[in-house]
Amino acid sequence: MTISVQGVISRAKGEPVEVTTILVPEPGPGEALVTVQACGVCHTDLHYREGGIGNDYPYLLGHEAAGVVDAVGPGVTDVAPGDFVILNWRAVCGHCRACRRGEPWYCFSTHNATQKMTLEDGTALSPALGIGAFIEKTLVAAGQCTKVDPAIPAATAGLLGCGVMAGIGAAINTGGVTRGKSVAVIGCGGVGDGAIAGAYLAGAHTIIAVDVDDRKLAWAKDFGATHVINSRNTDPVAGIQELTGGNGADVVIEALGRPETYKQAFYARDLAGTVVLVGVPTPEMTLELPLLDVFGRGGALKSSWYGDCLPSRDFPMLVDLHLQGRLPLDKFVSETIGLGDIEEAFAKMGRGEVLRSVVTL
Ligand SMILES: NC(=O)c1ccc[n+]([C@@H]2O[C@H](COP(=O)([O-])OP(=O)(O)OC[C@H]3O[C@@H](n4cnc5c(N)ncnc54)[C@H](O)[C@@H]3O)[C@@H](O)[C@H]2O)c1
Ligand SMILES: [Zn+2]
Ligand SMILES: [Zn+2]
Numbered sequence: 634m635t636i637s638v639q640g641v642i643s644r645a646k647g648e649p650v651e652v653t654t655i656l657v658p659e660p661g662p663g664e665a666l667v668t669v670q671a672c673g674v675c676h677t678d679l680h681y682r683e684g685g686i687g688n689d690y691p692y693l694l695g696h697e698a699a700g701v702v703d704a705v706g707p708g709v710t711d712v713a714p715g716d717f718v719i720l721n722w723r724a725v726c727g728h729c730r731a732c733r734r735g736e737p738w739y740c741f742s743t744h745n746a747t748q749k750m751t752l753e754d755g756t757a758l759s760p761a762l763g764i765g766a767f768i769e770k771t772l773v774a775a776g777q778c779t780k781v782d783p784a785i786p787a788a789t790a791g792l793l794g795c796g797v798m799a800g801i802g803a804a805i806n807t808g809g810v811t812r813g814k815s816v817a818v819i820g821c822g823g824v825g826d827g828a829i830a831g832a833y834l835a836g837a838h839t840i841i842a843v844d845v846d847d848r849k850l851a852w853a854k855d856f857g858a859t860h861v862i863n864s865r866n867t868d869p870v871a872g873i874q875e876l877t878g879g880n881g882a883d884v885v886i887e888a889l890g891r892p893e894t895y896k897q898a899f900y901a902r903d904l905a906g907t908v909v910l911v912g913v914p915t916p917e918m919t920l921e922l923p924l925l926d927v928f929g930r931g932g933a934l935k936s937s938w939y940g941d942c943l944p945s946r947d948f949p950m951l952v953d954l955h956l957q958g959r960l961p962l963d964k965f966v967s968e969t970i971g972l973g974d975i976e977e978a979f980a981k982m983g984r985g986e987v988l989r990s991v992v993t994l
Contacts, residue, residue, distance in 0.1 A: 635656045635658050635659070636657050636770060637654055637655070637657075638654070638657055638768055638769040639654060639769055639972060640652070640653065640655040640695075640765070640767055640768030640769070640771075640972070641693070641694050641767035641972055641975050642655070642691045642694065643681055643682040643690065643692045644690060644691045645690055646682075646683065646684035646688070646690065647683060647684065648682075649976050650682060650694060650976055652972050653752065654752075655693065655752065655758065655768060656750065656751045656752070656753060657750050657771065658748045658749075658772060659704065659706075660704055660705055660709075660772060661707070661747060662706050662708050662709075662747075663706060663707075663708055663774055663776075664705070664706040664746045664748065664772055664774060664775060665706070665709060665712060665773055665775045665777075665778050666702070666703045666770055666772055667698075667700045667701065667702055667703060667770065667771055667778060668700050668702075668769070669698050669699075669700040669766050669767075669768060669994055670698075670700040670701065670993065671698065671787035671788040671791045671991050671992065671993045671994070672695040672696070672697055672698035672699075672766040672767055672791055672991065672992045672994075673698075673788075673791055673795070673796065673823070673966075673989045673990070673992075674975060674978040674982065674989065674990045675696065675796045676796075676822060676823075676824075676913075677761070677762065677795065677913065678696070678767075678975075680915070681761055682979070685915040686913075691758055691759070692758065692760070692765075693760045693765030693767070694761050695761060695764070695765060695992070696720070696760075696762040696764040696765070696766055696795050697766070697791050697794045697795040697796060697797075697991075698719070698720045698764065698771075698794055699718065699720070699781075699787040699788075699790040699791035699794065700717075700718065700771075700787065701715060701716065701717055701718070702715065702716045702718055703770060705775060709775040711776070711778075711780075712775055712778045712780055717780065717781060717783035717787075717790075718779055718780050718781065719778075719779050719781055719791060719793050719944070719952075720764050720766060720773060720791075721777050721778075721944035722763050722794075722795070723738070723740060723743050723942065723943070724743050724744040724774045724777045725737040725738075725744075725776070725943070726740055726742040726744065729742040737943055738806065738942060738943045739938070739941070743763070744776050744777065745760070746760075746763075746773050746774050746777075747774075748772060750765060750771070763777070764777065764794075767972055767975060767992055768972075769994055779944040779948040779949070780949070781948050781949050782949070782952050782953065784956055785952050785955060786963070787993070788966050788991040788993055789955070789965070790952060791991065792965050792989055793947075793948050793952070794948075796823040796824045797823060797824075797827040797962065798827065798939065798944075798947065799827060799911055799937065799939050799940040799942075800824040800825060800826065800827020800888060801830060801834070801940055801947075801951065802937060802939065802940015802947065803831070803886050803888070803937040803940050803941075804827075804828045804832040804835065804837075804884070804886060805831045805832075805834070805835050806941035806942060806947075807935050807936075807937035807940065807941045808828075808832075808886060808907055808909045808937075809907065810835045810883075811835055811836065811837075812837075813837070814832075814837045814838065814883040814884060815837065815838060815839040815840075815877045815884075815903075816828075816829075816832040816837045816839065816882055816883065816884045816885070816886065817840075817842075817873045817885045817886070817898075817902075818840070818853075818885075818888060819844075819864075819888060819889060819894050819901075820844060820889035820894060821842050821843070821846075821849045821858075822849070822888065822982075822988065823965055823988050823989045824888040824911055824912070825842070825844070825886070826856045827965075828886045828888055828911065829842055829853055829858050830857060830960060830961070830962075831940075832857065833857025834857075834954070834959070834960060838859075839877060839882070840860070841859070841860045841861070841862060841872075841876055841877075841882065842854070842858035842860070843861075843864050843869045843872075843897075844861075844864070845865045846985040848985060849985055852988060855964055864897070869901060870900045870901045873885070873901040880903045880904075881901050881904075881906060882902055882903060882906065883902070883903055883906050884906060884908075885898040885899075885902040885906065885908050885909070886898070886908075886911060887908065887910050887911065888912050890914040890915075890918075891918065892914075892918055892919065892920045894912070895908075895910060895920060898910075899922060899930075899934070902930070903932075904931055905930075905931040905932040906932045907932055907933045907935060908932075908935065909936070909937050910934075910937065911936075911937040964988075965988050966988075966989055966991050967986075967987035967989055968987060969992070969993045970990050970991070971992065971993075972992055972994070974990070974992070975992070978990035
């Protein structure tokens with residue numbers, strides 16, 4: 634039986650998002666219906682609305698979510714009704730070439746629900762990142778549900794489903810940050826502060842936060858930044874070099890996805906250091922760099938998809954670290970809002986007033 638719920642869609646490029654009625658099928662084989670309790674507003678949702686990700690409108694937005702499994706379809710054994718779960722966009726297949734070589738965090742054939750959620754007129758929706766969670770109940774592949782300790786509030790837990798995990802993983806999984814390393818993070822939104830929290834957790838010695846907004850830099854300190862640079866007033870490359878004995882940082886994480894900040898990251902790292910691109914560029918962006926510098930500076934230029942995380946390994950572990958008081962995930966939640974407040978949340982994100990607005994249902 635199909636159910637009828639309220640959800641938030643982006644109908645056309647650049648148009649304001651709207652709350653509308655959405656029809657959700659009952660879970661089929663390998664699927665789960667989840668009652669969404671909380672879903673964060675990520676910059677990627679805005680990228681969808683702006684046409685930066687694709688042209689498969691209408692999109693059902695929202696993808697940083699936690700909730701309770703309501704029902705499961707035939708053959709689902711990993712989760713059951715009543716389980717508290719964080720939704721992920723990496724339900725690994727186990728069979729692709731990445732999975733077969735033992736690197737499932739790169740899985741090239743991840744699962745989403747097979748059936749489509751639709752508008753009342755039958756128009757199929759494209760769920761953001763294969764999730765779609767600004768909605769009362771959503772349909773996902775069962776593998777997109779990762780069971781975690783229900784002692785964590787849903788608004789806090791949901792953020793691990795995308796941006797905060799992407800940031801933490803960019804530092805620890807992709808960047809290989811370990812005890813004693815120097816790290817710089819350019820762009821201190823939810824993703825960048827996740828990277829700072831990850832670098833802190835891993836024992837980095839120097840953690841430099843770079844942003845153009847002093848409020849963001851103050852928050853970055855709460856997650857473990859040892860130094861801050863406002864790149865409106867200070868050249869970030871020179872600033873990072875000065876704070877690292879003139880050398881540059883071992884790992885520089887770009888959490889914006891823009892050519893100019895990528896170049897800053899490239900030149901602000903030490904010889905043989907690592908650049909991690911976790912910010913998502915838009916299709917028209919290009920990068921020009923002297924090839925001799927790419928060669929001569931050595932090291933690694935990496936991209937981080939979802940923090941190279943494995944949800945089944947990383948979500949329960951990070952929730953436990955939070956519950957033990959070692960990872961302040963709750964500080965990412967700036968405010969809780971309703972389904973009708975997403976446009977305002979985008980505006981607040983643009984003005985730098987929030988780290989994460991989280992829709993609670
Ligand atoms: N790789 C992934 O898997 C993944 C996952 C989630 C999000 N993302 C991407 O990460 C990026 C950041 O997302 P977010 O939600 O943290 O965004 P956000 O808008 O919350 O944060 C961006 C931050 O950058 C700062 N900023 C703007 N211009 C700057 C500049 N020139 N120099 C330094 N700082 C500047 C802003 O003040 C803000 O603090 C987005 O591109 C998003 O799509 C990537
Ligand atoms: Zn796979
Ligand atoms: Zn996201």
